[in-house]
Amino acid sequence: MARLVMKFGGTSVADLERIYNVARHVKREHEAGHEVAVVVSAMAGKTNELVNWVNQMPQVTGTNAPIFDAREYDSIVASGEQVTSGLLAIALQSMGVDARSWLGWQIPVKTDNAHGAARIEDIDGSDLIKRMSGGQVAVVAGFQGVAPDNRIATLGRGGSDTSAVALAAGVKADRCDIYTDVDGVYTTDPRMTPSARRLERITFEEMLEMASLGAKVLQVRSVELAMVHGVRTFVRSSFDDPDSIDSSNGANPPGTLICNEDEILEQQTVTGIAYAKDEAQISLRRVSDKPGIAAAVFGPLATAHVNVDMIVQNVSEDGSVTDMTFTVPAGDLDRALKTLESSKESIGYEVVQSDPEMVKVSVIGIGMRSHAGVASSAFQALADKGINIRAITTSEIKISILIDQDYTELAVRTLHSVYGLDKD
Amino acid sequence: MARLVMKFGGTSVADLERIYNVARHVKREHEAGHEVAVVVSAMAGKTNELVNWVNQMPQVTGTNAPIFDAREYDSIVASGEQVTSGLLAIALQSMGVDARSWLGWQIPVKTDNAHGAARIEDIDGSDLIKRMSGGQVAVVAGFQGVAPDNRIATLGRGGSDTSAVALAAGVKADRCDIYTDVDGVYTTDPRMTPSARRLERITFEEMLEMASLGAKVLQVRSVELAMVHGVRTFVRSSFDDPDSIDSSNGANPPGTLICNEDEILEQQTVTGIAYAKDEAQISLRRVSDKPGIAAAVFGPLATAHVNVDMIVQNVSEDGSVTDMTFTVPAGDLDRALKTLESSKESIGYEVVQSDPEMVKVSVIGIGMRSHAGVASSAFQALADKGINIRAITTSEIKISILIDQDYTELAVRTLHSVYGLDKD
Numbered sequence: 001m002a003r004l005v006m007k008f009g010g011t012s013v014a015d016l017e018r019i020y021n022v023a024r025h026v027k028r029e030h031e032a033g034h035e036v037a038v039v040v041s042a043m044a045g046k047t048n049e050l051v052n053w054v055n056q057m058p059q060v061t062g063t064n065a066p067i068f069d070a071r072e073y074d075s076i077v078a079s080g081e082q083v084t085s086g087l088l089a090i091a092l093q094s095m096g097v098d099a100r101s102w103l104g105w106q107i108p109v110k111t112d113n114a115h116g117a118a119r120i121e122d123i124d125g126s127d128l129i130k131r132m133s134g135g136q137v138a139v140v141a142g143f144q145g146v147a148p149d150n151r152i153a154t155l156g157r158g159g160s161d162t163s164a165v166a167l168a169a170g171v172k173a174d175r176c177d178i179y180t181d182v183d184g185v186y187t188t189d190p191r192m193t194p195s196a197r198r199l200e201r202i203t204f205e206e207m208l209e210m211a212s213l214g215a216k217v218l219q220v221r222s223v224e225l226a227m228v229h230g231v232r233t234f235v236r237s238s239f240d241d242p243d244s245i246d247s248s249n250g251a252n253p254p255g256t257l258i259c260n261e262d263e264i265l266e267q268q269t270v271t272g273i274a275y276a277k278d279e280a281q282i283s284l285r286r287v288s289d290k291p292g293i294a295a296a297v298f299g300p301l302a303t304a305h306v307n308v309d310m311i312v313q314n315v316s317e318d319g320s321v322t323d324m325t326f327t328v329p330a331g332d333l334d335r336a337l338k339t340l341e342s343s344k345e346s347i348g349y350e351v352v353q354s355d356p357e358m359v360k361v362s363v364i365g366i367g368m369r370s371h372a373g374v375a376s377s378a379f380q381a382l383a384d385k386g387i388n389i390r391a392i393t394t395s396e397i398k399i400s401i402l403i404d405q406d407y408t409e410l411a412v413r414t415l416h417s418v419y420g421l422d423k424d
Numbered sequence: 425m426a427r428l429v430m431k432f433g434g435t436s437v438a439d440l441e442r443i444y445n446v447a448r449h450v451k452r453e454h455e456a457g458h459e460v461a462v463v464v465s466a467m468a469g470k471t472n473e474l475v476n477w478v479n480q481m482p483q484v485t486g487t488n489a490p491i492f493d494a495r496e497y498d499s500i501v502a503s504g505e506q507v508t509s510g511l512l513a514i515a516l517q518s519m520g521v522d523a524r525s526w527l528g529w530q531i532p533v534k535t536d537n538a539h540g541a542a543r544i545e546d547i548d549g550s551d552l553i554k555r556m557s558g559g560q561v562a563v564v565a566g567f568q569g570v571a572p573d574n575r576i577a578t579l580g581r582g583g584s585d586t587s588a589v590a591l592a593a594g595v596k597a598d599r600c601d602i603y604t605d606v607d608g609v610y611t612t613d614p615r616m617t618p619s620a621r622r623l624e625r626i627t628f629e630e631m632l633e634m635a636s637l638g639a640k641v642l643q644v645r646s647v648e649l650a651m652v653h654g655v656r657t658f659v660r661s662s663f664d665d666p667d668s669i670d671s672s673n674g675a676n677p678p679g680t681l682i683c684n685e686d687e688i689l690e691q692q693t694v695t696g697i698a699y700a701k702d703e704a705q706i707s708l709r710r711v712s713d714k715p716g717i718a719a720a721v722f723g724p725l726a727t728a729h730v731n732v733d734m735i736v737q738n739v740s741e742d743g744s745v746t747d748m749t750f751t752v753p754a755g756d757l758d759r760a761l762k763t764l765e766s767s768k769e770s771i772g773y774e775v776v777q778s779d780p781e782m783v784k785v786s787v788i789g790i791g792m793r794s795h796a797g798v799a800s801s802a803f804q805a806l807a808d809k810g811i812n813i814r815a816i817t818t819s820e821i822k823i824s825i826l827i828d829q830d831y832t833e834l835a836v837r838t839l840h841s842v843y844g845l846d847k848d
């Protein structure tokens with residue numbers, strides 16, 4: 001017997017039939033004796049419809065006002081989860097399971113004032129815990145909370161994962177099950193690399209790098225939150241037949257458990273390979289190599305809200321001029337180049353070069369901390385395939401390598417194979 | 425300068441273009457210097473869609489549970505008004521008008537615990553008044569409040585009129601403008617009687633009778649509330665061009681003001697003719713005329729939730745047996761007959777007769793109180809046309825007459841003409 005939070009996304013609640021399927025998953029866990037809270041998204045497509053209405057309204061009024069009120073946006077968009085939470089509660093009730101829906105302001109899920117992309121500050125789980133232990137299923141509208149101004153706040157797109165993990169922390173759940181359209185976290189993208197394997201377990205730290213570096217299974221913020229609060233998070237498929245699963249045995253069906261290092265007995269050196277397309281590379285040539293030059297380059301870019309990622313600066317041979325290379329999201333490239341152009345005098349570079357079609361491939365593994373030579377194997381393997389490395393950044397548990405986008409598939413498969421991740 | 429509540433129904437906010445049209449009406453009043461609160465319904469069709477989902481859910485789960493949780497129903501259905509209130513606030517903002525949306529629980533609009541058909545108990549208008557007097561338009565989601573259990577409660581279908589009038593009382597508004605698909609209250613249904621005239625003014629009492637007796641312009645409950653709190657209510661068209669109206673002069677455009685008697689200078693004897701179809705007549709023949717017989721008949725009907733309307737009992741000639749006639753909604757007829765059948769012994773009647781196709785035509789006018797002979801003119805006029813009267817009930821300000829449905833049009837036109845209501 002455990003206390004569980006179950007989370008279902010928009011495609012899992014897209015219509016009444018699928019909501020019923022979700023209800024069967026919930027009923028199964030409830031009947032196995034677990035205490036259950038469920039977090040649901042809006043029906044697939046509903047949030048987009050609402051967002052489009054909000055965006056179109058200024059055009060309709062003929063004013064084309066470039067801004068809109070994020071508090072109104074939140075109130076409108078949060079209505080989608082309000083509908084699905086009520087419908088799931090009714091489905092459960094009609095199946096004989098005691099259930100009630102909860103909106104963000106009712107629990108309450110307290111957020112900060114950053115409407116449209118709010119952060120959860122506190123969830124008082126006491127009332128929910130009492131009701132769950134009394135056998136009532138709590139059906140919680142995801143993606144929403146209430147801000148200090150007593151108005152609805154949404155967590156930003158995809159925020160239902162974050163809702164679920166935060167709720168799991170708030171009710172002190174034993175596990176947070178994320179039901180999604182894949183059956184777990186893979187060593188790399190299985191659509192690109194057929195030999196990719198599903199991971200049984202992965203540490204919070206590795207999952208955070210995987211999510212940050214391109215794996216789309218979970219929102220980065222939800223993994224951060226799971227790590228901070230130690231919420232064991234289980235990624236599993238919502239397409240499994242609800243009645244064929246044995247709920248008595250914890251994380252029994254296929255899936256990936258994201259957990260602390262100490263829950264993983266045999267730690268691989270490398271856990272997975274992630275990649276992020278749509279990276280653009282910018283190089284400043286012959287920059288004068290003097291103190292404060294980095295600030296002169298990146299200060300104006302930050303002001304222009306350009307998100308700079310990898311930064312490489314070589315030590316110059318004679319201490320006078322150097323080259324500086326960094327990456328930005330491809331969508332930010334134009335803005336970045338304009339910003340650099342208008343700061344040319346204060347920075348003092350000779351020429352700027354850019355390439356919009358780069359990819360960042362990352363090798364991730366908590367075991368790297370204690371294994372030397374991981375990086376050099378990667379460099380050697382890529383060199384053997386004739387793949388040119390444009391930039392490198394490393395952290396304790398990952399190596400990121402910038403290469404031409406054309407080589408994405410070859411690079412990912414090569415690294416996947418080199419680190420022994422291919423399935424048997 | 426006045427404080428106004430404006431109310432727009434579902435067809436007025438059916439899409440973004442129409443919401444923009446509503447925003448133009450609101451902006452006009454706001455720019456005329458009035459303090460404005462707006463109450464909106466859900467987009468036309470939206471509430472039905474949500475209600476259908478709620479009703480279908482038990483079928484989908486295969487349980488066909490005959491009941492559902494009205495608290496979940498409320499949470500789901502109230503989402504419709506949440507969307508339109510936000511969209512209207514955004515439309516106003518983009519047109520340069522300071523505005524914010526308000527949900528029932530935010531004001532709060534406090535209701536009783538009767539989820540699905542709740543009654544408003546209290547509206548604290550103090551915050552709204554402060555903001556309205558500061559120039560901010562309050563856009564209020566109609567049809568909803570918050571119950572003592574801290575969950576959303578809806579007021580029942582058509583409840584947005586009631587929301588608007590209650591809000592007008594709560595913020596001490598000078599007038600409540602109900603924008604609808606007709607341009608006011610008519611002496612009778614203009615689709616049936618082309619000579620019907622729009623009334624400039626009508627008393628609360630008369631409007632209450634008109635609404636109760638078949639006129640569809642306003643919800644009965646909203647008129648009750650307006651009467652109790654003395655909320656001057658102006659029924660007007662939402663199709664008027666917002667920019668062609670002069671808002672500086674109060675109720676200037678075409679419409680009907682519902683107000684106290686003392687605001688009406690020349691009171692007509694008769695104000696209007698209403699009719700309600702789908703009445704069924706039931707007659708019990710040869711009922712023993714003894715004390716307690718009415719209770720014996722109507723007690724079981726009340727228990728069976730049959731809504732009994734007109735009741736006629738003749739004094740019997742010899743004090744032994746009598747006939748008793750009453751009406752019920754046609755939809756309740758079968759249930760009523762079954763109930764009477766199973767109570768036959770305890771009531772003690774000889775035979776029951778019924779006719780499902782009757783109509784109740786009513787003559788309404790506050791001037792009746794001081795004018796004799798109003799009823800006899802009606803009876804004479806109908807007799808002249810050969811229309812047989814089945815039953816009569818009267819109150820201080822109305823006469824209701826039950827006739828065969830076939831004669832509805834003839835009776836309404838005849839009475840309309842007899843009381844001098846035809847337009848010139």
